[in-house]
Amino acid sequence: MVDAELIRSNLAEVHRRIDSATEAAGREPGEVRLLLATKTQPPEAVRVAIEAGEKLVAENRAQEVRPKFEALEDLDYERHFIGNLQSNKINALLPYVSCIESLDRLSLARKLDRKLEAEGKSIEVLVQVNTSGEESKFGLEPAEVAEFMKEVSGMETLKVRGLMTIGLNTEDPELARASLRRLRELRDEIREMNLGSIEMTELSMGMSGDLEVAIEEGSTIIRVGSAIFGSRAASDQA
Numbered sequence: 001m002v003d004a005e006l007i008r009s010n011l012a013e014v015h016r017r018i019d020s021a022t023e024a025a026g027r028e029p030g031e032v033r034l035l036l037a038t039k040t041q042p043p044e045a046v047r048v049a050i051e052a053g054e055k056l057v058a059e060n061r062a063q064e065v066r067p068k069f070e071a072l073e074d075l076d077y078e079r080h081f082i083g084n085l086q087s088n089k090i091n092a093l094l095p096y097v098s099c100i101e102s103l104d105r106l107s108l109a110r111k112l113d114r115k116l117e118a119e120g121k122s123i124e125v126l127v128q129v130n131t132s133g134e135e136s137k138f139g140l141e142p143a144e145v146a147e148f149m150k151e152v153s154g155m156e157t158l159k160v161r162g163l164m165t166i167g168l169n170t171e172d173p174e175l176a177r178a179s180l181r182r183l184r185e186l187r188d189e190i191r192e193m194n195l196g197s198i199e200m201t202e203l204s205m206g207m208s209g210d211l212e213v214a215i216e217e218g219s220t221i222i223r224v225g226s227a228i229f230g231s232r233a234a235s236d237q238a
Contacts, residue, residue, distance in 0.1 A: 021215040037225030043071035062089035099124040116157035132168040132179040162202030173210040
């Protein structure tokens with residue numbers, strides 16, 4: 001049973017925190033967008049959020065993308081993918097998303113490029129970086145990012161719009177600050193390389209536990225799931 005009132009109340013609280021942190025950081029209203037991380041959530045719950053005004057929705061699991069997005073096809077919203085993408089899931093995913101936030105290896109970039117080129121299409125991507133150094137996390141090492149960007153800058157089907165990271169797994173947001181700051185520093189370094197088609201407008205970083213610090217460090221997309229929709233099994237928390 002979906003508790004629509006609770007979802008709307010949680011959304012209001014998350015937006016209050018985002019707006020307060022944006023103002024405290026001296027940034028312009030609207031600079032930071034909320035992305036709904038909807039892993040394992042039923043379409044009915046996501047519908048409540050979209051009908052409440054949310055426009056940015058993401059899925060972590062390729063197998064959930066088609067049924068969930070088909071159930072919501074009457075609604076107008078932007079669809080992202082934020083999970084680890086296996087190459088054999090590309091065909092199933094591409095028709096349903098406008099942005100892949102988890103591009104993290106050259107082999108995947110090449111397969112996406114070939115597929116999209118054959119179809120005469122393109123897609124927006126963010127490059128995922130493991131700025132915390134935790135072995136459990138996906139993403140390029142920070143030292144690999146510059147060379148990776150040089151390679152993908154020649155792939156016209158991949159519209160690179162920025163970077164994504166998952167901050168250090170800690171209950172103290174301040175301990176995550178260095179990993180979030182590193183992503184901003186990488187963005188600035190890539191901008192200075194002037195790689196033509198590469199845009200560094202988006203920093204997708206920060207979740208419910210560290211969103212204030214992430215906004216201070218320059219985040220433009222905050223990813224929140226369980227703080228809006230309710231808790232999932234411990235193994236699924238994000």
